Amino acid sequence: MKKVHNPIFFIFSDDINWVKKDFPLHDATYIDWNLNQDSWQDMFLMSRCCHNIIANSSFSWWAAWLNSNKNKIIIAPERWFRDMETPNIHPEKSEWILIK
Incomplete structure (x- = not known):
């Protein structure tokens, strides 16, 4: 089910070149990491x-x-660490969608 119509993507990263190469979205705005x-x-x-x-x-x-x-x-990874079982760090709120 589509929940967001005509989304506008702002992509934040500390490795903007990798993101542009691997997530080449047509109308995205890429925000290079503000440091310190x-x-x-x-x-x-x-x-x-x-x-x-x-x-x-x-x-x-x-x-x-x-x-x-x-x-x-909010879409977030269900597991926070790859090789570690961790307690659920996500709030028990319906707006958080966890992906595996």
């Missing part, structure tokens, strides 16, 4: 998106958690 003192800008921008698709990183997890959009959808 300016990394808060990435966190702020990510938390202001309508929805979030996150990696297994604490940085993207916090950006999704801080997203105040009442209708947000």
